[in-house]
Amino acid sequence: MAGVQASAVLRAGRWLLPLTIPVCCVVWMLLVFSPPTPELDAGHRQSFHPSDQRLARAQKKPAAVADRCAARYIYVQDLPSRFNADLLRDCRSLSEWTDMCRHVANAGMGPRLTRTGGVLPPTGWYDTNQFTLEVIFHNRMRQYGCLTTDASRAAAVYVPYYAGLDVGRHLWGFSNDVRDALAEDLVGWLRSSPAWAAHGGRDHFLVGGRIAWDFQREDGGEWGSHLLFLPEARNMTALVLESGPWHVGDVGVPYPTYLHPSRAAEGSSGTLRDSVIDQCARSRRCGLLQCGRGRRRDCYAPGNVMHHLKSAAFCLQPPGDSYTRRSAFDAMLAGCVPVFFHPGSAYTQYRWHLPADHTRYSVFVPGDSVRNGTVRVEDALRRFGPAEVAAMREQVIQMIPGIVYRDPRAPSTGVQFRDAFDVAIDGLIRRVNSIKRGLPPRPDDDDLRRWDGYFDMR
Ligand SMILES: *[C@@H]1O[C@H](CO)[C@@H](O)[C@H](O)[C@H]1NC(C)=O
Numbered sequence: 509m510a511g512v513q514a515s516a517v518l519r520a521g522r523w524l525l526p527l528t529i530p531v532c533c534v535v536w537m538l539l540v541f542s543p544p545t546p547e548l549d550a551g552h553r554q555s556f557h558p559s560d561q562r563l564a565r566a567q568k569k570p571a572a573v574a575d576r577c578a579a580r581y582i583y584v585q586d587l588p589s590r591f592n593a594d595l596l597r598d599c600r601s602l603s604e605w606t607d608m609c610r611h612v613a614n615a616g617m618g619p620r621l622t623r624t625g626g627v628l629p630p631t632g633w634y635d636t637n638q639f640t641l642e643v644i645f646h647n648r649m650r651q652y653g654c655l656t657t658d659a660s661r662a663a664a665v666y667v668p669y670y671a672g673l674d675v676g677r678h679l680w681g682f683s684n685d686v687r688d689a690l691a692e693d694l695v696g697w698l699r700s701s702p703a704w705a706a707h708g709g710r711d712h713f714l715v716g717g718r719i720a721w722d723f724q725r726e727d728g729g730e731w732g733s734h735l736l737f738l739p740e741a742r743n744m745t746a747l748v749l750e751s752g753p754w755h756v757g758d759v760g761v762p763y764p765t766y767l768h769p770s771r772a773a774e775g776s777s778g779t780l781r782d783s784v785i786d787q788c789a790r791s792r793r794c795g796l797l798q799c800g801r802g803r804r805r806d807c808y809a810p811g812n813v814m815h816h817l818k819s820a821a822f823c824l825q826p827p828g829d830s831y832t833r834r835s836a837f838d839a840m841l842a843g844c845v846p847v848f849f850h851p852g853s854a855y856t857q858y859r860w861h862l863p864a865d866h867t868r869y870s871v872f873v874p875g876d877s878v879r880n881g882t883v884r885v886e887d888a889l890r891r892f893g894p895a896e897v898a899a900m901r902e903q904v905i906q907m908i909p910g911i912v913y914r915d916p917r918a919p920s921t922g923v924q925f926r927d928a929f930d931v932a933i934d935g936l937i938r939r940v941n942s943i944k945r946g947l948p949p950r951p952d953d954d955d956l957r958r959w960d961g962y963f964d965m966r
Pocket residue numbers: 699707708709710739740743
């Protein structure tokens with residue numbers, strides 16, 4: 509299903525495939541073992557005690573007590589069920605090829621993985637479909653510690669519309685009118701809601717668990733809906749799996765992976781890192797992490813995946829049908845250093861979730877240079893000595909908590925780690941603050957501009 513995200517293909521990544529086989533040999537040479545476990549960003553976790561801030565209490569806090577939710581309140585639009593719950597109820601119609609009813613279960617995480625070779629942690633692993641982000645996000649929002657029923661106090665307004673599940677039903681074999689119907693219905697509903705008026709919807713955001721391309725049909729186009737081109741949506745922010753190069757109002761957030769811990773230390777022993785790396789390293793089922801079930805072409809490594817995990821320093825992430833691929837996140841979960849061939853595969857996408865300095869956690873090899881034969885991937889990777897690779901791998905591992913989506917059903921009591929949702933909400937609130945103050949939604953960033961040459965700018 510991932511392979512058919514965009515029929516009008518942005519970039520063909522196939523040319524890289526023949527090149528990846530020799531690279532495996534290099535990869536196997538670079539045996540890397542990580543230094544001892546650091547405490548995973550323990551300093552940050554103190555700041556988030558959702559249980560203290562549940563809605564009811566927050567509403568009647570005495571004025572004298574400093575409000576921990578100040579400038580962090582989120583108001584959730586109370587949408588009619590046709591925009592969310594009904595899509596789940598009618599899950600049979602969500603995909604012709606995939607049983608989405610399985611995948612929307614468990615708050616959007618999908619079925620639990622149990623027969624995992626007996627080595628994965630007993631909890632936290634799910635057969636998660638990449639298109640269920642909207643459901644996971646909505647359920648995480650229900651646990652958000654700073655919800656408010658007073659829109660005028662809100663830093664941002666969440667629109668729990670399952671945009672991707674909606675359009676996903678109609679991508680193949682439907683008219684544009686059918687594809688757009690619910691999106692147009694939505695913006696009409698929003699415009700007439702009381703919360704819209706204060707900022708013309710510019711404090712509103714929604715989540716689309718697909719690439720922006722699927723919501724950006726131009727006039728005369730034949731793919732996707734035109735949701736993000738509707739005037740109302742242009743005022744809003746859309747969190748998507750891959751933003752378009754022209755960034756209408758769409759911001760990239762991580763693909764959901766198979767891991768959804770409920771706490772930093774899932775289970776009784778060790779940290780999240782232990783559960784991911786060590787336990788995974790001993791499990792055959794880690795093939796799941798590396799290759800996306802049974803899709804060998806995403807795997808790029810010969811032989812047994814357990815060996816791969818321990819020995820592969822680098823995981824190649826050539827663009828597929830679009831710039832990004834979920835496997836980049838799956839690979840990072842396995843502690844593998846991603847190698848990107850286009851800045852659109854990560855650096856211009858996940859600015860809230862990945863370090864600005866991409867050399868700390870990844871390798872960039874310009875795809876064009878590989879294509880015209882001036883650079884060999886193998887040579888590019890051989891430049892890195894074991895210590896450099898170990899440092900990058902360590903950085904990748906430290907990034908894991910911030911790129912996974914916590915189990916949305918987990919009680920928000922006690923000290924929690926900051927997951928991809930928390931990071932997204934922080935970024936979103938900063939963005940909406942800028943917009944409200946009449947500033948650009950994102951800083952004019954030289955660091956980003958340097959990549960402009962890699963995109964066909966309009
Ligand atoms: C978008 O925001 C602007 C500025 O607040 C506002 O004037 C305009 O009416 C909004 N558009 C819609 C469709 O509400």
